[in-house]
């Protein structure tokens with residue numbers, strides 16, 4: 001059973017120095033900010049991503065040989081939290097930096113690393129995640145999209161859905177069944193699909209807040225060459241699950257609604273009532289605690305510890321926080337008229353249903369935690 | 377430093393594990409002073425944790441209190457250790473309450489302790505009474521004695537080197553962090569032992585999710601408590617303490633309720649041990665400022681930064 005004890009980890013002095021640099025950069029790029037909310041997936045801005053790449057703030061922990069910075073997880077933590085809190089548009093490079101790059105580093109071929117990683121680190125190459133399908137949500141092992149072996153490569157047929165930014169990004173790492181007749185965890189592989197050139201049909205799906213961020217991606221006999229298989233064919237399940245651990249404990253799991261808190265404090269102003277103070281304090285207490293938990297997990301990752309359960313704890317609490325906080329803020333600000341607050345609240349509220357779905361639903365995470373407790 | 381803390385925690389775990397049982401908890405609840413337990417703690421030097429010359433500080437003191445909370449140790453340990461750290465070590469126990477006119481209110485085990493300390497919120501001056509006279513016997517909702525002691529003219533007035541109200545609130549934070557962990561552990565153990573519908577109830581997803589939610593709350597409370605302990609004496613002391621008292625209190629609401637739900641009717645009996653933990657949690661979250669009182673303090677600190685200073689405030693907590 002996991003001890004559930006989060007180590008007493010603080011960010012080192014050197015990372016704090018980096019914070020000043022990031023704030024200076026953000027100040028100098030005020031024009032790109034703030035995006036009215038701090039949701040990591042709602043501002044796609046290639047120009048901004050390229051600027052971050054030029055700063056060395058993408059692929060920060062990767063080897064220099066692949067364009068990385070060989071920096072610590074703490075440094076990466078500081079950069080990502082500063083960007084999110086400022087409402088910076090980070091969606092373009094986000095998945096490539098957080099997930100696809102590390103996946104390729106770990107399982108990709110030498111040629112793949114050399115081809116894809118430097119461009120990601122420059123902030124010029126963007127990736128999507130092709131896991132979910134119309135009939136495959138939480139039960140990821142039920143994927144049906146299949147790739148048939150042909151001379152020199154694979155031919156894909158099937159449909160992926162909810163694929164964030166597939167209509168804007170360059171590549172999608174796609175989980176497909178490569179062994180005919182295989183079931184569940186066996187016979188799965190990850191293929192790199194070139195979204196702009198391979199012929200997959202990408203159709204944006206409008207979400208309830210009016211945005212068009214996720215997509216349906218349809219494959220009709222789409223050919224992908226052999227050199228775009230990530231890792232060994234058939235090893236897809238192991239790869240895809242290792243990918244999820246990175247996905248769960250970062251600051252994007254509790255900061256999506258942060259700007260609402262800022263606007264609440266602004267609306268409350270210099271003459272707060274006792275109940276407004278209590279609401280601000282309550283939110284601050286939860287936020288401060290979540291951030292410490294999340295930094296602890298970053299530290300445990302840095303120390304090479306196994307953190308799957310701890311990461312799930314952070315996501316569980318963090319998603320609930322970012323989902324419920326706009327509502328706490330709304331009630332707290334009842335007596336204040338502030339158009340900035342309303343705008344930020346409404347925008348975040350309309351995105352909030354997704355917070356406990358994307359990256360593993362609340363129910364699935366609770367199952368992960370329960371397993372960590374030795375109950376399953 | 378941290379090795380020493382781990383050693384203290386391990387030793388305390390063993391000692392409380394061996395000595396604190398249901399019979400002792402019941403006896404204490406009837407008002408019987410647990411001299412045997414007190415003597416064992418003194419013998420092992422735990423009463424000196426955090427005192428000058430002991431080679432330990434606030435870190436060890438509060439880490440020990442967390443273990444005491446986990447075991448619901450039925451002694452005024454927070455008071456005893458803190459009074460020793462502030463005023464010099466005595467072998468007998470101490471109790472600390474708030475000065476209210478001519479009494480010191482709600483002193484833990486006021487009837488049995490050798491020394492009573494009265495604090496006033498926001499002041500570093502404390503009163504010290506060495507021959508306590510009980511004017512009213514009472515108890516908190518956990519049945520822990522909370523007695524009013526006469527503030528007599530011969531009481532000494534002394535300055536202490538810390539904010540007394542902060543230390544007392546932090547002691548309840550540490551006790552809660554430990555008690556929460558215990559409530560979770562008890563619920564997990566019970567869920568894996570109790571069978572219904574032909575299998576352990578821990579196999580039902582509804583129960584698993586309840587336990588997972590508890591675990592998340594316990595982890596949050598533990599991390600918040602630890603942050604507050606490491607901020608003692610720093611400029612962040614009040615802010616981190618406020619966050620921790622609020623966050624731990626919120627965790628209590630979730631965890632105590634859920635622990636009882638998982639235990640079914642047996643957990644509602646006096647016979648069962650669970651209530652010694654949950655009733656203490658409900659009492660501790662109210663002592664020395666409840667969630668809202670501390671949320672207001674933290675809210676005032678945050679609002680004073682202005683909206684554009686909020687993020688800097690959050691991130692300057694190291």
Ligand SMILES: Cc1cc2nc3c(=O)[nH]c(=O)nc-3n(C[C@H](O)[C@H](O)[C@H](O)COP(=O)(O)OP(=O)(O)OC[C@H]3O[C@@H](n4cnc5c(N)ncnc54)[C@H](O)[C@@H]3O)c2cc1C
Nearest residue numbers: 129130131132137138162163164354357358359361363364
């Ligand atoms: C904004 C957004 C962006 C996304 N981006 C991507 C992306 O880029 N790439 C990608 O591949 N996917 C993406 N997704 C999809 C996301 O991963 C899925 O939504 C998620 O895995 C859940 O699948 P589902 O929506 O089909 O719900 P379902 O799995 O059908 O679940 C419906 C409900 O049933 C519950 N449930 C399911 N199984 C169980 C169980 N065993 N026990 C208890 N309850 C259960 C769920 O928790 C949920 O409450 C995105 C989703 C959103 C909302």
